[in-house]
Amino acid sequence: MKINFILNKEAVSIDVDPMKRLLDVLREDFGLMGSKEGCGEGECGLCTVIYDNKPVTSCILNAIHADNKEILTAEGVAEEPLGKLLIECFDETNAVQCGICFPGFLVSSYHYLLTDGEPVLEKIKTALSGNICRCTGYKKIFESVLLACQRKKSGEA
Amino acid sequence: MKFYKPTSLPDLFRIVNDIEGKKYYLAGGTDINVQIKKDMIKDEPVIFINHLNELRGIFEVEDKIIIGCLTSFKDLLESILIKKHLPYLQKSLNAFASPLLQAMASLGGNLANGSPTADLTPPLLVLDAKLKILSRSKMRIIPLAEFYRGYKQFNLKHNELIGAIIISKQAEAGYDCFHRKIGSRKALTIAKIGLAGLKKAENGIIKDIKLAAGSLNEYPRRLIKLEEYLVGKSIDSLNFTDIEEILQKEITPISDLRSDKEYRWQVTVNLLETFLKN
Amino acid sequence: MRDIRKFDARPKLDGSWKFLDDITYEGMIYGQLLYSTCHHGIIKKIQFPKDFELNEFTIVSAKDIVGKNLVPEPEPDQPFMAEDKVSHFGQIILGIAHPSKRTLISFIKQIQIDYQELPAITDIEECLENEDNVFGREIIIDHRREIELESNWIHSHEIYYTPHQEHAYMEPQGIISIWNPADRKMFVKATCQCPYFVKHAVEAIMGKAINEAVIETSEGIGGAFGGKEDFPNVLAGITSLLAYKSGKPVKIMLDRADDFKITTNRHPSRIELHTYTDPATKKIMKLNVDYRLDAGAYQTLSPVVLSRGVLHASGGYNIPDVYIRGRLFRSNTPSNGAFRGFGVPQALAAIEAHADKIASQLNMDPYDFRKTNIFKVGNEFPSTQKITENHLEECLDRVVQKSDYRKKLQEFKEWNVAHKDKKGIGISMGYHGGGYTGNGEKILNSKIKIIIEKDAKVKIFVSSTDMGQGAHTTLAQMFFEAIKHPREKCWVQLPNTSKTPDSGPTVASRTIYIIGTMLQKFALKIKDEMGFTNLEEYVASHQSDFPREFQIKFTPDPTVSFDDNNFRGTAYKDYSWAACVSEIYYHADTYQIELKKIWNVLDIGHPVNLKIAEGQVEGGNIQAMGYALTEFFYKKDFGRMQGFTDYSIPLSLDIPEIDIEFIHTDSDVAKGLGEIPMDYPAPAIRNAFHNAAGIFINEYPLTPERIFKQISSPKNHRI
Known part of the structure; x- marks a missing residue:
């Protein structure tokens, strides 16, 4: 089936099995490896992308869901000004450890920063509650997002 | 796996009427894709409905709120209408999975999945939610409480679909509202116990009460006998021996991977006690 | 730093x-x-x-x-x-x-x-209770002294259990x-x-x-x-x-x-402790440890987990008479393997809970009891290795001070009288020997290769992997900081066995401690031998000497020796020390423990990169939190967990406040860090629950189901 969508701000079209997982479409058909597979059941957040203006786990979406929609992957977020701000903050605090969950955290944090951005720890924790990290203990992730929120607020970015 | 993408609601029912045997509706996909991965769905036909926008949305019609079956948890969480009329329901939505799943999962899908642990069913039950069930030529409205008939058994014919959920705008008004989900952590967890309640008391006497439990039976259900017993009782002199005796007939907690029946029982009693006394 | x-x-x-x-x-x-x-x-x-x-x-x-x-x-x-x-x-x-x-x-x-x-034996208890299931080599650490048991000494006997843990x-x-x-x-x-x-x-x-x-x-x-x-x-x-x-x-x-x-999991354990404590001096006089691990179907690396486990089993206490017996038990479950802590979390689960047990028998505060019994310079481990520094006690004192332990203890006591829910605070302490046990590092004989290119780029070849702990950043840092070389001119290469020599496995908190130290010393050595103050200038003026390749080998400390047969001598050349206080809130309605805050004070020597070091402590703390509270892997009659909603690791909303302080950071040595933050927190959480609710539970995790069972049948010690 032919599916048209906007991927990282670019119109794309692909002939694909409509039931193919969106995650596999991104990785196999578009070579976007920033979305990782950690569980395949929507429970870990490694494959988080922005779909239709909201963060979702792409492993439990199908190609058909993308039809006529807009998708932003970690690669796309990294090109956005707020994505760049977040990357700087994650880097500055040495928050990243193994890093395989971080593209997912980047996407969820980006959505928070974009739609709310209030530097409030509890709100950040809720916004990130679908993304699992086993290395960091989350503390430096929270610190990074707080820092990005503060910088956004004070107009540094 | 045969795949259908209906062009409209009538087209959907045309397709549905032609399919014999098992089929799956694909809305947000949060459940179906897990079942496909686990090989629980093999070659059964899948009908995509997520694009049928006539099944989506939150509307105010006279004294009712009507929620299209495709409406996502996130839509409900962000809805001004829900915030205005059903704030308790809105707060209850936070218990569901994680923001990433809230964005995709639909309310209709959550109900039709029929999981005994479904997070939102107990609050919807105490709100006396009704289901608008659609088929090609008919529409019927049934109370949610009459939808479940056993473990994953529904009051739903093969050519029917839950079209919308209907809740009275007054459903919460004047009630003390209560909802607790007990899981092994705060997010992304399957409920060991889900308990919802609405209570109206005057001068220390219970005037009206609605209680519902999830994860404690084969499907989420109202605790009707307990409700009947409690109406007219004085809050300060509740007899918990009686309450436990009735409750025993209403719930059948089990031991499984996630918890034990003894624990489920006692915590249900504790939570009920806290809710009833406060 | x-x-x-x-x-x-x-x-x-x-x-x-x-x-x-x-x-x-x-x-x-x-x-x-x-x-x-x-x-x-x-x-x-x-x-x-x-x-x-x-x-x-x-x-x-x-x-x-x-x-x-x-x-x-x-x-x-x-x-x-x-x-x-x-x-x-x-x-x-x-x-x-x-x-x-x-x-x-x-x-x-x-x-x-x-x-x-x-x-088949698939149940942990069935496996560990039956001595017919023993296999592999038994380890004995015999530090018995001829001490007569006095009749008024307090005998404390408990069995502690820990479950599988999934990485x-x-x-x-x-x-x-x-x-x-x-x-x-x-x-x-x-x-x-x-x-x-x-x-x-x-x-x-x-x-x-x-x-x-x-x-x-x-x-x-x-x-x-x-x-x-x-x-x-x-x-x-x-x-x-x-x-x-x-x-x-x-x-x-x-x-x-x-x-x-x-795949492999952490070894379940059954650790039985007997202690005899003199009520006059409040000192533990005698300790007997029966340390058992469920190895699974094959031994694989269980013998080395066992040896590290028994060497940490007596905790930070000076006990004159100690006898430790360690054994592996066979079950029909996948072989258990290495997991951060490597036998030490199990050891501390027992001894650190037991310390609180004795303290309560003596009606003593757990901190005062630890102060009375903590080992000091001149004391020795059961392996006869001498204690050469009092840094463990310094960690303990500091963490008690900065957490406001005494004040909180009093506050919570008063608060708890008036409330159904309870607040609690608990202590634990521990240590972790750096590098392979005993003569392991000598046998490993790690090798490193370095190439200095014509443009003064330094390429470091090690088989140590960077699995998120930041090893490749920190190893390079140890080299370039030693000789003030620009950071962008120093890189660790991707491990490849045809290019990188065998610098040993990336385990045992040894990467920075052993390999990093080798790199640092080597940097200083070439600086000295070549006589440069600036490597870039030196290479520029000696172009014909470059590229130049160097091979470096581990040099064992000749004063360090360990008797593998009798478990005597220097088990580890350097130990990292740590103490911890945790604060919990207990929900009486649901029997749930909520971890509110955790304070860590550690001596890991010189932290090469402070934020990376903190990251290790934070991550270790949260894994230990899961181990103590929610993570269990196998439930009798229900099989193994399969996914992230079955197996409850902590997520963002569960994370407590974490406070970290390193002491003795001016040390010359960068000691082991990776494992110790997983070792000690779980008993502090368990002890805080005891402080809150007055209930001893000797088994992890402290799930609400287990707490409820314990409350409803206090005699039923084991669940």
Whole structure:
């Protein structure tokens, strides 16, 4: 089936099995490896992308869901000004450890920063509650997002 | 796996009427894709409905709120209408999975999945939610409480679909509202116990009460006998021996991977006690 | 202690850093494992489904093994694949490959195996209670002294239990193998901690079929925590066999549920303690430890977990008379393996809970009791190794001070009288020996290679992997900071066994402590020998000498010796020390413990990179929190957990406040850090619960179900 969508701000079209997982479409058909597979059941957040203006786990979406929609992957977020701000903050605090969950955290944090951005720890924790990290203990992730929120607020970015 | 993408609601029912045997509706996909991965769905036909926008949305019609079956948890969480009329329901939505799943999962899908642990069913039950069930030529409205008939058994014919959920705008008004989900952590967890309640008391006497439990039976259900017993009782002199005796007939907690029946029982009693006394 | 940023953070964030599953090769096919669902039995028949083209699949069994069907390291007793008998659930029977992932999964799901079932031990308690299940070598640490038991001494006897723990690294296990018949080399791309273990395993299974196995890690290793120390050896062996038989590159990525079900876990333990305490002096006079681990079906690396476990079993206490006995028990479950802490979390679960037990018998505050019994310079470990510094006590004092322990204790006591819910505060302390146990480092004899290029770029070649702990950033930092070389001119190369020498496995909190120290010393040595103050200027003025290659070998400290037979002598040259206070809130309605805050004070010597070091402590704390409160893996009659909603690791909303302080940071030595933050927090959480609710529970995790059971039947000590 032919599916048209906007991927990282670019119109794309692909002939694909409509039931193919969106995650596999991104990785196999578009070579976007920033979305990782950690569980395949929507429970870990490694494959988080922005779909239709909201963060979702792409492993439990199908190609058909993308039809006529807009998708932003970690690669796309990294090109956005707020994505760049977040990357700087994650880097500055040495928050990243193994890093395989971080593209997912980047996407969820980006959505928070974009739609709310209030530097409030509890709100950040809720916004990130679908993304699992086993290395960091989350503390430096929270610190990074707080820092990005503060910088956004004070107009540094 | 045969795949259908209906062009409209009538087209959907045309397709549905032609399919014999098992089929799956694909809305947000949060459940179906897990079942496909686990090989629980093999070659059964899948009908995509997520694009049928006539099944989506939150509307105010006279004294009712009507929620299209495709409406996502996130839509409900962000809805001004829900915030205005059903704030308790809105707060209850936070218990569901994680923001990433809230964005995709639909309310209709959550109900039709029929999981005994479904997070939102107990609050919807105490709100006396009704289901608008659609088929090609008919529409019927049934109370949610009459939808479940056993473990994953529904009051739903093969050519029917839950079209919308209907809740009275007054459903919460004047009630003390209560909802607790007990899981092994705060997010992304399957409920060991889900308990919802609405209570109206005057001068220390219970005037009206609605209680519902999830994860404690084969499907989420109202605790009707307990409700009947409690109406007219004085809050300060509740007899918990009686309450436990009735409750025993209403719930059948089990031991499984996630918890034990003894624990489920006692915590249900504790939570009920806290809710009833406060 | 400079906060150098990690060199790989940005590419990891934008998705360009390659993890194993991000790599494909021309013509690559996909593999999966068919494993036993029977705990113990004889394979009677394997039946393949009919509606598949069998010749499209590559299938390997034990019969296809050219070399030996025995994983060579650490203890060579585990077969790569079952032959006619299976000894545990999850034992691999076949490796199967096909060009389509979907077809492969559907094929494997439909394969039927008939077993003749044999009696099996799958329950932790059943395994550890029965001494008939003992296997492998028993370890005794005998530090008995002729002390007469006084009749008024307080006898404290308890048995402590810990469960399995799943690593739950976010990247499942995976391997890619590529067979090159031209040079008869097997190239293996691995997400692993120990490239040389993998090399030895692949060479063992392939035997004469290949000349050499070359192992290279993927750029990204998505978490390991010990879980990628031994299982990759098995997986690489089977993947290589598939590559050899099919002639095509083969990739196996385990599905999350399979990874949960068949890979190694932390060893469950049963630790029985007897102590005798003099009520007059409040000092423990005598300790007897029976330390038991459920090893699973094979020993593999359990003997080394056991030896580290018993060497930490007496905790930070000075006890004149100690007898420790350590044993492995066999069960029909997958072999348990390395996991951050390596026997020490189990040891501290027992001794640190026991300290609170004795304190309560003496009606003493747990901090005062520890102060009375903590070891001091001049005392010795049960192995007779001398205590040379009082840093453990300093950690303890500092953490008690900064957490406001005494004040909180009083406040909570008053608060608890008036409330149904309870607040509690608890202490624990511990230590972790750096590097391999005993003579291990001497035997490992680690090697490093360094090339200094014509443009003064320094390339560091080690087999130590960066699995997220930041090893490659910190190792480079240790080199360039020592001689003030620019950071962008110093890089650790991707581990590859044909290029990087064997600097030992990336385990045992040894990477910075052993390998980093070697690099640092070497940097200072060449500076001294070549006589430069600026390496760039030196290279510029001595161009004909470069590029220049250096080989460095580990030099053991001649004063350090350990008797492996009697467990006497210096078990570890340097110990890291730590103490911890935790604060909890207990919900009486639901029997749930909520961890509010945790304070850590550690002496890890010199923290090379403060933020990376803090990150290790934060991550270790949260793994320990899961271990103490929510993570359990196997429930009798319900089997193993399969996914992230079954197996409850802490998520963002569960995270407490974490406070960290390092002391003695001006030390010359950068000691071990990776494991200790996982060792000590769990008993502090357990002790805080005791302080809150007055209930002793001797088994992790402290799930609300377990607490409820304990409350409703206090006599029933064990659940």
